[in-house]
Amino acid sequence: MRVYLAGPEVFLPDADEIGARKLEICRRHGLTGVYPGDTTLELSGLAPRAAGRRIYGCNRDLMKGCDAGIANMTPFRGPSMDVGTAFELGYLAALGRPVLGYSNSARSFPERTLAYFGLDPAPAGGDPPARDPLGLAIENFGMADNLMLAGAILDAGFEVVTRQIDDPERLYRDLTGFETCVEALAVRGAARPKNTR
Amino acid sequence: MRVYLAGPEVFLPDADEIGARKLEICRRHGLTGVYPGDTTLELSGLAPRAAGRRIYGCNRDLMKGCDAGIANMTPFRGPSMDVGTAFELGYLAALGRPVLGYSNSARSFPERTLAYFGLDPAPAGGDPPARDPLGLAIENFGMADNLMLAGAILDAGFEVVTRQIDDPERLYRDLTGFETCVEALAVRGAARPKNTR
Numbered sequence: 001m002r003v004y005l006a007g008p009e010v011f012l013p014d015a016d017e018i019g020a021r022k023l024e025i026c027r028r029h030g031l032t033g034v035y036p037g038d039t040t041l042e043l044s045g046l047a048p049r050a051a052g053r054r055i056y057g058c059n060r061d062l063m064k065g066c067d068a069g070i071a072n073m074t075p076f077r078g079p080s081m082d083v084g085t086a087f088e089l090g091y092l093a094a095l096g097r098p099v100l101g102y103s104n105s106a107r108s109f110p111e112r113t114l115a116y117f118g119l120d121p122a123p124a125g126g127d128p129p130a131r132d133p134l135g136l137a138i139e140n141f142g143m144a145d146n147l148m149l150a151g152a153i154l155d156a157g158f159e160v161v162t163r164q165i166d167d168p169e170r171l172y173r174d175l176t177g178f179e180t181c182v183e184a185l186a187v188r189g190a191a192r193p194k195n196t197r
Numbered sequence: 198m199r200v201y202l203a204g205p206e207v208f209l210p211d212a213d214e215i216g217a218r219k220l221e222i223c224r225r226h227g228l229t230g231v232y233p234g235d236t237t238l239e240l241s242g243l244a245p246r247a248a249g250r251r252i253y254g255c256n257r258d259l260m261k262g263c264d265a266g267i268a269n270m271t272p273f274r275g276p277s278m279d280v281g282t283a284f285e286l287g288y289l290a291a292l293g294r295p296v297l298g299y300s301n302s303a304r305s306f307p308e309r310t311l312a313y314f315g316l317d318p319a320p321a322g323g324d325p326p327a328r329d330p331l332g333l334a335i336e337n338f339g340m341a342d343n344l345m346l347a348g349a350i351l352d353a354g355f356e357v358v359t360r361q362i363d364d365p366e367r368l369y370r371d372l373t374g375f376e377t378c379v380e381a382l383a384v385r386g387a388a389r390p391k392n393t394r
Contacts, residue, residue, distance in 0.1 A: 049340065052339070052340050052347065053344075060349075077276055077313055078274045080275070083342060084344065086284045087287035087290075087343070087346055089284055090285060092287075094290075094292050136209060137209075143246065148256065148280075148281040150249065171331070172333070
């Protein structure tokens with residue numbers, strides 16, 4: 001089973017080492033990890049937009065060739081996950097592939113959203129605000145992030161795996177939650193006869 | 198042509214009025230807009246997670262029944278667009294539907310990212326930093342947002358439409374960029390024979 005490994009760790013200077021660790025964890029559980037091409041493609045001589053488009057085309061084709069996906073849903077520059085990874089979750093879900101996800105934040109989505117605006121999650125003598133300062137509702141469905149993302153993972157029969165990692169050095173590098181996803185997917189794969197998708 | 202209308206305006210108190218305006222713009226250009234079910238579904242009596250899952254299932258099925266998608270890519274609680282909308286762009290792209298997008302921010306993606314961290318986009322005597330304080334690369338492909346999102350729109354033969362809206366009241370409500378997308382899609386549709394997808 002080929003598994004697309006989506007996540008914002010491709011933006012780290014040690015992206016390739018993290019990718020190698022993810023592939024090794026997959027291998028140990030009998031799966032074949034497929035890491036995005038962001039850091040390995042030959043882009044020299046390309047203008048910025050052409051380079052971006054080449055990475056897009058590469059990752060799009062890698063997803064098509066995979067049987068499942070595991071997303072790093074750790075909050076990225078705000079209360080929610082990386083948008084590129086969210087796009088990939090949607091892409092894989094529409095292809096009918098089972099999708100799984102892990103986040104290295106265990107704080108609730110409303111709490112993270114309130115913190116982003118500097119609002120108190122437990123104000124004295126009242127409920128936390130249901131809307132942000134711009135008037136936008138703060139989603140409160142007991143899910144790890146926006147309902148479309150968590151919904152796709154629940155739809156596939158999995159739960160978003162969350163852990164609280166406070167050390168910023170480990171925020172995008174800790175793979176404990178990732179390995180829990182790999183295990184869940186390997187168990188699912190073993191329970192199904194091959195070549196029936 | 199049925200067009201899925203993705204965007205974080207569903208979180209506004211006047212989401213239904215904005216939806217009605219979007220449908221009317223589509224109608225004027227000969228298209229049928231399809232607004233997400235977030236605000237119109239009957240959810241009473243459902244536990245939060247069940248309610249979230251019902252919305253997910255509704256929007257997933259609405260997307261399957263559409264021929265194209267237009268996404269509101271305006272930055273949402275950070276430098277990037279709403280992750281639910283990003284998921285939907287990926288979902289529609291994987292279904293082979295043409296996707297378009299507009300953003301009510303015309304600032305560059307690196308500039309928005311630097312501003313998020315309080316960093317100077319034009320420091321005296323040097324280039325802006327290429328990485329954020331956590332060491333993550335700041336994407337600089339001349340695209341309106343993460344390359345997977347802009348890449349899908351360019352792949353469909355469209356450009357992300359950007360305008361700078363400074364009034365926070367109009368940030369998610371101004372539909373000028375949306376109408377530009379509708380026009381582009383209507384022209385494309387008219388240039389193609391029907392029922393050939």
